Amino acid sequence: MSPKSAIQNQEIRAESKRKILDAAFKLIAKDGYESTSIAKIAKEAEVSKGLLYNYFNSKEDMVKVMLEEALDEGDVLISGLLSDDPKETIRNVFQWFFREIRERLDYWRLITQLTFNIEKFKFVQELAANKMGEYIRLMQSLLNQLGYENPLNEARIIAALFDGIGVEVLVLKEQYPLDEMEAYLIEKYCK
Amino acid sequence: MSPKSAIQNQEIRAESKRKILDAAFKLIAKDGYESTSIAKIAKEAEVSKGLLYNYFNSKEDMVKVMLEEALDEGDVLISGLLSDDPKETIRNVFQWFFREIRERLDYWRLITQLTFNIEKFKFVQELAANKMGEYIRLMQSLLNQLGYENPLNEARIIAALFDGIGVEVLVLKEQYPLDEMEAYLIEKYCK
Amino acid sequence: MSPKSAIQNQEIRAESKRKILDAAFKLIAKDGYESTSIAKIAKEAEVSKGLLYNYFNSKEDMVKVMLEEALDEGDVLISGLLSDDPKETIRNVFQWFFREIRERLDYWRLITQLTFNIEKFKFVQELAANKMGEYIRLMQSLLNQLGYENPLNEARIIAALFDGIGVEVLVLKEQYPLDEMEAYLIEKYCK
Amino acid sequence: MSPKSAIQNQEIRAESKRKILDAAFKLIAKDGYESTSIAKIAKEAEVSKGLLYNYFNSKEDMVKVMLEEALDEGDVLISGLLSDDPKETIRNVFQWFFREIRERLDYWRLITQLTFNIEKFKFVQELAANKMGEYIRLMQSLLNQLGYENPLNEARIIAALFDGIGVEVLVLKEQYPLDEMEAYLIEKYCK
């Protein structure tokens, strides 16, 4: 009779887009960009291959959108971690980090993979580098307040620790003693 | 022409194989596994595509051999780093690590890429995990001798630091303050 | 809302059909049959893709209808060019031809393209051949009245001239000396 | 045992290339560029689709090579048509043209199609326009020697005649009275 309403269409589109982006995220986080074909994504999303091109101009475009969404979502506001007590703030940062690793390892893996491998997605590197700089400056200031002798290098160590623990969890998975390390690091830096 | 002797043939085989594996390493470390075609490897190695299949059953097989070799070669004997003085040994380990990062970043990148992305090469993860365990046990023993309260966790921290610095150097490249961090860590752990 | 009357519906249908056919003509004359997608035509016509299939069974069918219309419209009645004076009639024919070339080059290009390239639209060739035969017979009769020795072949020459000038204008566009040729030919045949 | 000799390979390559280009010529001349898929060309040439890309970078590239070859081959040297007697030269030109039309109508159709339709191959238009200019200048000079009042426009008429007869032969095929027109035109211009 009458065509679908604009709202109906909007909802349909939003849902399809979501299914596609979720499928892309899942598969690319697991297998990497090159190993994940459009066909696999469509199958995982339970739509036709053609439909992907209704929503994205290309595979690359689709992944960029997916990445941007993931980055936005993963972007915790530093302000939310701040406290009057520097030790408290450091504890918050550690706790935030370990929560991330536990709950969003897929996201972590995705970023790591795309950052390392694909020339096309090098913009992620830049964003990641900026974010890291921000955290390093925060930690430096906190460690300074706590009287560390070389707060900059100590902050760099903590940043490297985060990256390194991330990598090791990806390799060792459940075998990595996340709880123990969390407790140990908080004790070490916030005692 | 006279038939080549068995020894000559063996030498020829060894050299061709070497050229192929070197080319594969170079290109895959730079561009990644999926982006490196057999044709490119053959060209870089200055042999024909067909010859690759004379030495390896498949691209996957070739890369596995290349990886195994690379892992063997990268396998520094722990014994070579040992000293009577635990502080000296720790310094040796740190120096070895930073030398690795400086001189063989390609190797590092290669391992990281293949390990994270390609289901086919996940066996590297296991090898890497074993190796890491070995180093952690060594560090644990050394830190124990130096009177650290929790030498296991402290050793884990150093292992994560190594991984993390590796990742950050891959992202930041020359911008990463390698020299400064090396000096700082040696001072911190071996003073 | 009240149901539309039959007449209203008819008007609506006619208008939609017109918009679609006009858009198809415009785009296909400019870009060719294969390069003009249904989506583009729908967009140009400001209707939905689905609506096209309400009026036509297929892209091919739509183009056939469009072509038939275009041919009908381009079908100048010979009777309108006739005069008592054969020279006057020839002048009318020449002037009609050059007017066509100037004002409806798009139409010309469309026919040429579809006729030459697309197996599906070869039926136009037959129509064109019939039309050409008609004109040749007319010219033959006129040239006969003017005392030409071989009026049939001379008429054939004029027909070929028309086709040839059409081709050259398509290739050379504004560079072709249309005005000069028109004057020259009229002078030559109607002096 | 030993690999194929360089000469063998060269011959094999030349033959495959030839088969591909011939198939492309044949099909594109018949059906047009867009309607002729790589798959059809490969089938006609009796090779695999992949092989085409061993010899050409893209479909467009392949067609350009094919066109350039065809244009080279079709490029009759004007010098070969010249004679001391202008009438004799004109006769040679006419005879050359009708021989072309009789023997290489496919070539003619191909050029016409690509010239009209495909933005990608517009370079053919330019070449064709240049060639035509050359012939027009030649005819102009000859007609001038024969005392024609307006030799330039008369030469333009002959050029258009050639194009027009070409088009009509494409449409009417065997029905077109080629022999009669050839005799008539030679009689008309060279009597």
Add this chain to the structure above:
DNA sequence: TATGAATGAGACTTCATTCAT
């Protein structure tokens, strides 16, 4: 041992067509 022409599966992408609303 060594070559490279040839293959064919599968990648990304386009687009005519269908159908629920």
Add this chain to the structure above:
DNA sequence: TATGAATGAAGTCTCATTCAT
């Protein structure tokens, strides 16, 4: 009557692999 989300066949192109020599 009208919409546009969805489909799937077909298009161009890439590349690991085979095989005659």
